[in-house]
Amino acid sequence: MSESLKTVTLDADLDPRLYSIDEHVDLALHILEKSGATAFLGVNDKAKNLCQTVAAMYLSTPYHNFKHAFNVMHTTYMLIQSLKESPFSTLETTGLLLAALSHDIQHNGRTSGFHKSVNSPLAQEFSDHKASVLEAMHASVALQTMMNECIFDNLDETNSNTLKTLIEELILATDMAIHDEVIQEYGNKSDTLTQAKMILHCADISNPTKRPDIAKWWSHAVSREFRFQVDEEAKLGIPVSTFMKVDLFSAEEAKMHLGFIDSFVAPSWRLLSTSNRFDDYVTVHCMSNIARSRRMWLNLTESQSHPEDLIRNPDLKRKRFEDIPCVNGSRKNKRRYFKVNRISQLDNPADCHVI
Secondary structure: OOHHHOOOOOOOOOOHHHOOHHHHHHHHHHHHHHHOHHHHHOOOOOHHHHHHHHHHHOOOOOOOOHHHHHHHHHHHHHHHHHEOOOOOOHHHHHHHHHHHHHOOOOOOOOOHHHHHHHOOHHHHHOOOOOOOHHHHHHHHHHHHHHHHOOOOOOOOHHHHHHHHHHHHHHHHOOOHHHHHHHHHHHHHOOOHHHHHHHHHHHHHOOHHHOOHHHHHHHHHHHHHHHHHHHHHHHHHOOOOOHHHOOOOOOHHHHHHHHHHHHHHHHHHHHHHHHOOOEOHHHHHHHHHHHHHHHHHHHHHHHHOOOOHHHHHOOOOOOOOHHHOOOOOOOHHHHHHHHHHOOEEEOOOHHHOEEO
16 A cells, blocks of 8 residues: 555545545555455455456546445445444455445446447347346456456355355346345345345445535536436437436536435435444434435525536635645645645535535
């Protein structure tokens, strides 16, 4: 791990905007080591190569990129750590973390529906799979990548096959088309596979559980990726995914993200919270952030607010560097933060508006 990351703690407020892809690779490796996954696999010397290879295979899409992959892995790790009594063996923990890291590998920023509409090579290759074409591809590529990196070589045949099957099943369970099935199973079953699927699925839709400024940054990334697909659909003359057709900072964007929270995020995380399996990371931290994110989007919806006006308004000038007391109180991190992100308004460091 680089010197700059040695003091980083894997806490709930880890800000992806502060770290490069290479640093995300180091953080992913740190999670694998800290969780006992690398020791279980017996691949201390190969784990970093795997993380680097997986990172390189993620595309530079606005949202489904390696930072999203690490975010899901980190949240999965946080959920495992917050269990009052973990039901997972080391093999199952390893499978969860590897599945999280690779669950969207080679995602090109287009939905399964888009691939089917244009009959893409991806749709043709995985059209007969039981899952959506994207998840089928992610699972296939993830396992092939891990085998190429010899991740399973030090395991006996039984553990190797069990781990591969688990990773595949977990990645397939991130398909939003089976959201209801995953939720219902978690409410009715208590086996470890069902719990693992629920944890990874909730981690995959966990953006609103983050600090509000981080959650908003992720949401805008989703909106940008959606807009690119809508524009391509219009260019190709195929039916446009109208629910994705939103402008950044518009009331329509706020309604879209509010609807996602109400329909998917809040009910899923509420199940985790009321299961009596998790500590206050879930029951207090994440649930309160969901409420804050919901209130933020609801306020934008009700007021028909357009924050882009803040950028155009000459009276709302950027605050001087010395006036902004945020980002871990570190001048180094603070300067880096503003280099990576353009700040339009920052009245409250805990709820800043980042573009």
